[in-house]
Amino acid sequence: MMIFGAVIVAALLVFIFRALSWTTHAPHWQMPHSGTGSAGLHVLDERYARGELNREEYLQKKRDILGG
Incomplete structure (x- = not known):
């Protein structure tokens, strides 16, 4: 019973820790968007810096955002 x-x-x-960390780090989809795609590039740069993307993924997504 004690176990x-x-x-x-x-x-x-664990639940409390995750709930607190969720509120201190807002999800990326809540960031304001500008017409130039600069917000998308900013999010992409942050994800690359955190190591969420490898170099090839980063470069491909950057080309997709810039339309080239």
């Missing part, structure tokens, strides 16, 4: 309680407490701590 079950410990699992519940751990799950609650």
Whole structure:
């Protein structure tokens, strides 16, 4: 029974931590967009800097955004 309680407490701590981190880091889709695509490039640059994209993905998506 104590193991079950410990699992519940751990799950609650994880839930609280994730909820707090979600509110401090706004999702990218909420960023304002400009007509030039600069907001898209800014998001792309941030994702590349965080390591979410490799170089080939970054360059391909940049070409897609710029239309070239």
